[in-house]
Amino acid sequence: MHGATVGTYHEEEALGKAYDARLVRRLWTYMRPYRTRILLSLALLLLVSAFQLLRPYLIKVAIDSHIVPAKLEGLNIIALVFLLAMAGEFTSRYFEALTTGKTGQLVIFDLRMDVFAHILKMPARFFDKTPVGRLITRVTTDVEALDDMFAYGVVTVLGDVVKLVAIVVILFLVNPKLSLVTFTIVPFLIASTMFFRLKARDAFRAIRVLIARLNSLLHENISGMSIVQMFAREEPNRKQFNRVNADLLGAHLRSVFYESGLSALVEFIGSLGLALILWYGGGQIVRDALTFGSLVLFIELVGRFFEPIFSLSQQYTVMQSAMAASERIFSLLDTRQMIENPPAPLPLGQVKGEIEFRDVSFGYKKDEPVIRGVSFKIAPGEKVAIVGATGAGKTTLIKLLSRLYDVDRGSILVDGKDIRSVDMHELRNNIAMVLQDVFLFSGDIEYNIRIGNEALSPEMVRQAARRANVETFIDR
Numbered sequence: 001m002h003g004a005t006v007g008t009y010h011e012e013e014a015l016g017k018a019y020d021a022r023l024v025r026r027l028w029t030y031m032r033p034y035r036t037r038i039l040l041s042l043a044l045l046l047l048v049s050a051f052q053l054l055r056p057y058l059i060k061v062a063i064d065s066h067i068v069p070a071k072l073e074g075l076n077i078i079a080l081v082f083l084l085a086m087a088g089e090f091t092s093r094y095f096e097a098l099t100t101g102k103t104g105q106l107v108i109f110d111l112r113m114d115v116f117a118h119i120l121k122m123p124a125r126f127f128d129k130t131p132v133g134r135l136i137t138r139v140t141t142d143v144e145a146l147d148d149m150f151a152y153g154v155v156t157v158l159g160d161v162v163k164l165v166a167i168v169v170i171l172f173l174v175n176p177k178l179s180l181v182t183f184t185i186v187p188f189l190i191a192s193t194m195f196f197r198l199k200a201r202d203a204f205r206a207i208r209v210l211i212a213r214l215n216s217l218l219h220e221n222i223s224g225m226s227i228v229q230m231f232a233r234e235e236p237n238r239k240q241f242n243r244v245n246a247d248l249l250g251a252h253l254r255s256v257f258y259e260s261g262l263s264a265l266v267e268f269i270g271s272l273g274l275a276l277i278l279w280y281g282g283g284q285i286v287r288d289a290l291t292f293g294s295l296v297l298f299i300e301l302v303g304r305f306f307e308p309i310f311s312l313s314q315q316y317t318v319m320q321s322a323m324a325a326s327e328r329i330f331s332l333l334d335t336r337q338m339i340e341n342p343p344a345p346l347p348l349g350q351v352k353g354e355i356e357f358r359d360v361s362f363g364y365k366k367d368e369p370v371i372r373g374v375s376f377k378i379a380p381g382e383k384v385a386i387v388g389a390t391g392a393g394k395t396t397l398i399k400l401l402s403r404l405y406d407v408d409r410g411s412i413l414v415d416g417k418d419i420r421s422v423d424m425h426e427l428r429n430n431i432a433m434v435l436q437d438v439f440l441f442s443g444d445i446e447y448n449i450r451i452g453n454e455a456l457s458p459e460m461v462r463q464a465a466r467r468a469n470v471e472t473f474i475d476r
Contacts, residue, residue, distance in 0.1 A: 023326045030107050031150065037103040038155060044096035045159035051089035053166060056300035058082045064293035104150040112143045115329060123339040124404040128364060132223075133216025138332050141211055145325035148318045157315050160308035167305045174294050181280045182273055182302055189269045189306070193313040196262035201320045203255040208324055210248040217241055262313065270306045277302060339406055345423040351430045352415050353380040355401065360410035362400060369408070370396050402431055445474055 031038060058078050066075040116139055171179040221228055221237055228237055277298050284290035355378040363369040371393040378384050386394050399405050401412060403424050412419050419427055440448050449461050456464075465471040 023323055023330065026330055027146070027149075027322075027326055030111050031154075033110075034103050034106055037099055037106075041096055041100040041103060041155045042158055044092050044099065045155055046162060047092040048089055048096060049159060049163040049166065051085045051092065052304060053163075053170065053301070054085045055082060055089075056297050056304075057170075058085065059300065060291075060293035060297040062293070063296055064291045068292060100155055104147050107150040108143055108147050111146065111329070112139060115139050115143065115332065118333050118335075121337050122335070123337065124399065125338060125364070126335065131216040131219070133214075133219040134212050135332075136219070137212040137215050138329055141208070141215075142325040142329050145208070146322050146329075149322035156311060160311050160315070163308045164305065167301050171298065171301055174297060175281075175284070175290055178277065178281050178284065178290065178298060181276055182298065185269050185273050185276070189266065189309060192265050192269070193262060193309065194316075196258050196265070197313050197316050197320075200255055200258040200262070201316075203251050203258060204321050205324055206251040207248065207255065208321070208328075210244060210251055213244050214241075214248060217244055263310075266306060266310050270303070273302050273306075274299065339403060339424070341423055341425075342421055345426075346417055346421045348414065348417065348422050348426050348430060354378065354413075354415050356413040356416075357397070358411045358413065360400065360407050360412060362396060362405065362408050364405075373410075375410075398433065402428055402433070 058081060062075060062078045062082075066072060066078070119135060119139070168179070168183075171182070217240065221241070228234060277295070281290055281295045281298060285292060285295060357374050357376050360374045361369050361372045370391075374393075374397070386397060388394050396405075400407055401414075401419070403419050406420065414422070414427065414430075441451075445465075446458075446461055449464050450456050462471065465474055
């Protein structure tokens with residue numbers, strides 16, 4: 001088992017490749033039902049950008065047409081339009097955030113349900129080699145990693161690109177020469193942004209791997225706490241947890257280092273851009289080649305120009321994290337069920353209870369059989385005790401009869417019908433099993449007796465408790 005766990009961690013680290021169009025197409029299948037909402041979010045985001053870009057232009061007009069020439073007539077109208085633009089931006093941003101956030105949560109809900117439904121269909125052999133912590137990570141952490149992409153990534157990327165193009169067009173229309181001088185810093189900005197984001201991506205991948213390790217370690221220790229305490233493993237297990245937790249801390253600190261470095265560098269490059277505008281633009285004002293209002297417009301728009309670039313760099317990280325998470329999620333969803341119902345299952349009907357094993361061989365691992373050539377027949381109503389040493393295969397026989405595993409060779413018959421030819425749920429509904437290790441689901445005692453079967457009346461539940469000799473204990 002230990003070797004299987006190590007292999008799982010290795011597989012965890014191997015996942016998380018770069019952008020993959022195939023994964024995006026699969027993710028789009030979850031977004032397609034909400035495409036109207038996505039288009040509405042995009043339209044609202046473009047409206048927000050329009051209101052943002054209108055305000056600097058209004059300032060330019062106010063300065064050049066009213067403040068500098070000292071003409072107050074019409075200035076109040078510009079101020080009113082400016083206030084309306086602010087109100088429009090606020091309203092559009094509110095409804096855009098509301099629509100986008102709700103759309104993302106609806107997509108995440110569908111994906112999480114698909115992952116959980118798939119896990120419910122997986123056979124026992126799958127859970128033998130897959131740590132529970134890894135599955136919990138898939139349903140929680142990995143699915144949540146897609147939330148930002150669904151909610152903001154796609155819409156924000158398109159909106160930022162349109163905003164960038166609009167700013168560049170406006171600046172070149174106002175003054176091409178000053179625009180060229182200003183944009184000389186853009187290549188340095190893009191190069192530094194990509195460098196830091198690539199470094200941050202590696203840190204994010206490490207964080208995902210270590211979170212999965214931490215979840216598995218937590219599950220193993222909490223589930224097996226009685227064993228941990230019985231064999232005085234508290235201190236060694238604490239040290240093991242500390243090592244993984246320290247690695248996770250290191251990965252987070254690397255991520256913070258690169259994110260902080262990028263933020264400071266973008267701020268520095270933005271200041272250089274402002275200095276270039278003041279230097280070249282100021283000279284043009286002196287030569288009457290540029291108005292003061294246009295210079296203010298440049299300062300405002302260049303400041304807004306860096307916002308979508310920084311946002312796009314953040315979305316790059318979000319997309320990389322989402323690609324890594326989606327690759328692991330789809331790897332799970334693509335895992336075959338291995339034990340499936342036949343296309344046309346035979347009905348069991350009223351089960352009499354005849355059970356026959358015919359030359360059955362089975363092993364949990366390939367080429368390591370647990371039972372070999374087992375054959376026996378149990379008549380309806382007959383009571384049979386299977387006795388043997390630990391590991392002889394007693395529990396294995398019950399698991400095979402319930403078709404939690406399929407036999408490697410031979411066949412198992414119930415009332416003369418091969419259990420592989422009948423519906424597995426109908427088969428299991430006709431088998432009662434008292435487990436050696438008691439497992440209680442969250443909920444009250446009645447729910448655990450029902451196992452979610454609402455068809456059982458309260459009297460039937462009480463009767464079951466009475467037969468199990470626990471009614472008196474429950475009443476206390």
